[in-house]
Amino acid sequence: MPNACAARIPLRSALAAFAILLTTASAAVASDLPRWLQLPEGVSSYSATIDGMFRLILWITGVVFVIVELLLLFFLFRYRHREGRKARYTHGNNRIEVIWTIVPAVICVVLALLSRRTWADIKQNMPAGAIPIDVTGEQFSWTIQYAGADGKMGTADDVVSLNQLHFPVGKPVVATLRSKDVIHSFFLPEFRVKQDAVPGMSTRIWFDATRTGHWEIVCAELCGLGHYRMKGFVTVETPEEFNTWLAAQAAQAEPAAPAPQEAQPAPAGMPPAADKPVAETGAAPRGQEAKTSS
Amino acid sequence: MSTVAIAHEPVHGVHAAPTSFWRKYVFSLDHKVIGKQYMFYALIMLVVGGLLATLVRWQLAWPNLAIPFMGKLAPEGMPGGRMLPEFYNSLFTMHATIMIFFAIMPILIGAFGNFVVPIQIGARDMAFPVLNMMSFWTAVPGAVVIIWSFFVTGGAAAAGWTSYAPLSAIQPKGQTLWLIALLILGISSLLTAVNFITTIINMRAPGMSFFRMPLTTWALFITAILLLLALPVLSGAMIMLLFDRVLGTTFFLPAGLVVSGQPWPNAGGGQALLWQHLFWFFGHPEVYIMILPAMGITSEILPVFSRKPIFGYRAMAYSMIGIAGLGFIVWGHHMFQSGMNPILGTTFMISTMVIAVPSAIKTFNWLGTLWGGDIHFTPPMLHALSFVSMFVIGGLSGIYMASTPVDIFIHDTYFIVGHLHYVLFGGSLFGAFAGLTFWYPKMFGRMMNETWGKIHWAVTFITFNCIFFPMHFLGMRGMQRRIYTYLEYKHLSDLQPINQFMTISLFVLGAAQIILVLNFFLSMRRGRLAGPNPWHANTLEWQTPSPPPHENFGAIPNVYRGPYEYSAPERTEDFWPQNEPPTGATRAGVH
Numbered sequence: 001m002p003n004a005c006a007a008r009i010p011l012r013s014a015l016a017a018f019a020i021l022l023t024t025a026s027a028a029v030a031s032d033l034p035r036w037l038q039l040p041e042g043v044s045s046y047s048a049t050i051d052g053m054f055r056l057i058l059w060i061t062g063v064v065f066v067i068v069e070l071l072l073l074f075f076l077f078r079y080r081h082r083e084g085r086k087a088r089y090t091h092g093n094n095r096i097e098v099i100w101t102i103v104p105a106v107i108c109v110v111l112a113l114l115s116r117r118t119w120a121d122i123k124q125n126m127p128a129g130a131i132p133i134d135v136t137g138e139q140f141s142w143t144i145q146y147a148g149a150d151g152k153m154g155t156a157d158d159v160v161s162l163n164q165l166h167f168p169v170g171k172p173v174v175a176t177l178r179s180k181d182v183i184h185s186f187f188l189p190e191f192r193v194k195q196d197a198v199p200g201m202s203t204r205i206w207f208d209a210t211r212t213g214h215w216e217i218v219c220a221e222l223c224g225l226g227h228y229r230m231k232g233f234v235t236v237e238t239p240e241e242f243n244t245w246l247a248a249q250a251a252q253a254e255p256a257a258p259a260p261q262e263a264q265p266a267p268a269g270m271p272p273a274a275d276k277p278v279a280e281t282g283a284a285p286r287g288q289e290a291k292t293s294s
Numbered sequence: 295m296s297t298v299a300i301a302h303e304p305v306h307g308v309h310a311a312p313t314s315f316w317r318k319y320v321f322s323l324d325h326k327v328i329g330k331q332y333m334f335y336a337l338i339m340l341v342v343g344g345l346l347a348t349l350v351r352w353q354l355a356w357p358n359l360a361i362p363f364m365g366k367l368a369p370e371g372m373p374g375g376r377m378l379p380e381f382y383n384s385l386f387t388m389h390a391t392i393m394i395f396f397a398i399m400p401i402l403i404g405a406f407g408n409f410v411v412p413i414q415i416g417a418r419d420m421a422f423p424v425l426n427m428m429s430f431w432t433a434v435p436g437a438v439v440i441i442w443s444f445f446v447t448g449g450a451a452a453a454g455w456t457s458y459a460p461l462s463a464i465q466p467k468g469q470t471l472w473l474i475a476l477l478i479l480g481i482s483s484l485l486t487a488v489n490f491i492t493t494i495i496n497m498r499a500p501g502m503s504f505f506r507m508p509l510t511t512w513a514l515f516i517t518a519i520l521l522l523l524a525l526p527v528l529s530g531a532m533i534m535l536l537f538d539r540v541l542g543t544t545f546f547l548p549a550g551l552v553v554s555g556q557p558w559p560n561a562g563g564g565q566a567l568l569w570q571h572l573f574w575f576f577g578h579p580e581v582y583i584m585i586l587p588a589m590g591i592t593s594e595i596l597p598v599f600s601r602k603p604i605f606g607y608r609a610m611a612y613s614m615i616g617i618a619g620l621g622f623i624v625w626g627h628h629m630f631q632s633g634m635n636p637i638l639g640t641t642f643m644i645s646t647m648v649i650a651v652p653s654a655i656k657t658f659n660w661l662g663t664l665w666g667g668d669i670h671f672t673p674p675m676l677h678a679l680s681f682v683s684m685f686v687i688g689g690l691s692g693i694y695m696a697s698t699p700v701d702i703f704i705h706d707t708y709f710i711v712g713h714l715h716y717v718l719f720g721g722s723l724f725g726a727f728a729g730l731t732f733w734y735p736k737m738f739g740r741m742m743n744e745t746w747g748k749i750h751w752a753v754t755f756i757t758f759n760c761i762f763f764p765m766h767f768l769g770m771r772g773m774q775r776r777i778y779t780y781l782e783y784k785h786l787s788d789l790q791p792i793n794q795f796m797t798i799s800l801f802v803l804g805a806a807q808i809i810l811v812l813n814f815f816l817s818m819r820r821g822r823l824a825g826p827n828p829w830h831a832n833t834l835e836w837q838t839p840s841p842p843p844h845e846n847f848g849a850i851p852n853v854y855r856g857p858y859e860y861s862a863p864e865r866t867e868d869f870w871p872q873n874e875p876p877t878g879a880t881r882a883g884v885h
Contacts, residue, residue, distance in 0.1 A: 037770075050703060116698075187774065
């Protein structure tokens with residue numbers, strides 16, 4: 001009796017496992033991933049590429065995970081102690097060692113090669129003709145500087161705003177990140193942007209938006225006691241709206257550059273940024289929650 | 295055989311068994327006593343680290359909800375029981391520091407390494423017993439200083455366990471004590487590393503060639519080499535940071551630093567990223583320092599309770615060597631978003647993807663060991679199996695952050711926190727529980743209660759997953775790590791229920807550890823007598839009484855075969871001790 005079982009069970013289980021795998025795989029290809037396995041809505045032109053990479057890894061690791069854990073459980077069940085059972089006396093098998101060395105190596109190297117291209121497009125190659133901005137982090141706020149009407153940074157007509165990042169939809173922005181004090185990390189979750197702002201360095205990063213809306217800037221690197229509230233606001237608008245906003249900022253901010261942080265005094269016309277998200281830029285259209293909250 | 299044998303004649307370097315209480319239990323030179331000392335040290339610090347984690351999780355589940363008694367216990371950090379952000383930062387910093395340096399490393403290396411390695415290789419003690427005693431007694435002031443740092447002005451270190459400069463350079467005094475404590479501990483670990491390497495190379499019993507060594511010893515051998523090569527880099531970096539803090543140097547302080555509107559007095563010429571490079575040059579081997587011993591323990595336990603030779607013994611040893619080598623060229627994957635040149639990021643991505651391979655090899659070999667076995671579900675086996683299944687999750691989740699573009703999103707989010715806990719708790723700590731329950735009979739001569747052992751395992755395993763698996767989902771939603779509250783953010787404001795679930799699971803997990811503590815202490819008196827070899831295992835520590843006598847063996851054993859000869863067809867018994875002479879050969883014939 002044990003012999004018959006021994007021969008039948010693995011084959012049947014293997015077939016069953018294969019069938020389950022095939023079903024899930026085809027179901028998955030046919031339909032989208034469930035909500036809880038997805039990243040939040042992506043709103044930059046490269047967010048879809050990053051999410052695609054995430055999804056590919058999710059599939060590969062998911063399949064490996066299921067196979068390994070099922071195999072583990074199967075072995076535990078199949079080879080549990082029974083009176084009179086004697087374990088198989090084997091020290092291994094070189095051929096199978098070679099196979100399970102090469103297969104993961106190939107998968108991992110392919111993943112690395114696929115990632116390389118995306119990475120270079122996002123972090124190495126800056127797009128031409130982008131809108132330049134400067135982003136400076138300090139405990140615990142973001143200062144954002146715009147080129148102003150002449151399109152050049154570091155001139156008299158530059159516009160400075162505190163915690164308010166505005167840019168037009170569909171046009172790339174190149175941000176130069178700096179920090180006054182400690183390391184911060186400029187994180188725009190929905191744009192799939194994250195780059196540390198390091199004191200003593202300037203780091204360039206580009207991003208864009210595929211639609212208009214309102215989001216938040218997050219600090220992702222521990223920067224002190226107020227790290228959790230080092231928050232800013234992103235407003236993506238049409239080019240006309242952006243230009244109007246920039247002009248209005250330039251007009252308002254003539255005499256005053258933003259004062260140092262801590263109390264976070266907002267430039268005229270803007271509510272304090274540390275408040276609840278409701279207190280956003282007064283001029284901005286509201287009602288984006290349905291679209292952005294994930 | 296003569297090439298590997300030296301200290302097998304009990305003539306030189308032998309110390310008489312101490313008789314006084316101080317020499318026997320406190321300032322002991324005996325590796326077994328020192329191992330136990332490390333174990334109690336680590337278990338106490340494990341409780342401290344766990345309580346800190348409970349406070350962290352309390353704040354995440356019920357932000358700003360007061361815990362009245364904490365208002366009395368920590369009036370500065372939690373006035374009226376309500377947690378302040380800076381205290382929260384101290385809590386997670388100290389949780390990680392204590393767990394990594396004061397709990398996981400001491401229990402895996404200090405406790406199991408010290409207790410098991412000399413007996414497993416058939417030695418009477420470590421090569422340098424006095425140095426060994428110094429290792430432990432250097433680690434003690436380290437723990438005193440780190441606990442003391444909670445009580446200084448400004449509280450304990452709050453810059454994260456990674457202590458990124460310049461934040462760590464401008465923090466209050468607690469950070470200085472943090473540096474001093476870890477520098478002290480660094481000396482202790484270096485002494486241990488030198489001792490292990492010397493012992494394993496020189497003190498193996500006759501016949502104990504490298505490829506007859508048990509995999510626990512292999513793992514600790516490689517761990518010791520990693521410690522020896524990586525730790526001085528951290529110590530050097532910490533001395534530089536200490537100088538930046540107290541002597542006015544500027545190793546990590548770039549020019550033009552302005553803190554709270556005031557120019558920082560000593561700034562200029564330094565590089566903030568230099569700290570990260572030095573820290574992670576140590577920090578990544580450190581990850582393997584904490585996982586390799588647990589891998590060794592798992593490789594030890596699976597064959598014993600599958601009654602089957604380990605699958606691919608040499609592949610196991612070589613993959614550990616591979617991990618050790620590659621572990622030194624992957625540190626940059628912690629710095630993909632740091633401002634390091636992105637081309638360098640690509641290089642580190644490739645080496646990081648490659649280091650997944652030896653871990654995969656090990657996992658498949660563990661599965662191969664179970665295949666066709668005769669599996670006994672004892673508590674050590676259950677913990678070792680948990681190690682395998684949880685390490686799979688921790689290993690696979692590592693691939694997400696190895697991919698540089700995906701890392702852009704998940705870096706510094708709870709996805710990372712989930713990943714690292716699957717490796718350090720799911721891996722290292724389950725490995726430690728496995729080792730504890732496996733060698734307990736050898737350490738104390740009595741068996742732990744098996745039923746309670748299984749209950750402890752089951753509750754820990756389930757609640758562990760309830761706490762840490764959801765972290766991946768939090769990370770996928772973009773929740774940053776190290777934030778005092780996520781309710782500030784619109785996109786995270788609905789995450790409170792899942793955080794509450796995780797925290798409640800942690801309470802249950804914590805309560806389950808009381809079972810382990812009770813089982814541990816009550817079994818010392820009440821447990822069934824173990825006898826020398828309760829698990830019918832092959833390695834040398836099981837071929838001597840439990841607990842082993844002073845100097846471990848009556849006569850130094852001769853080793854005739856590898857450590858995992860289980861269920862050999864020519865034998866009626868399903869195990870074959872390493873020192874049992876082959877039929878026909880006499881002891882004298884081998885000498």
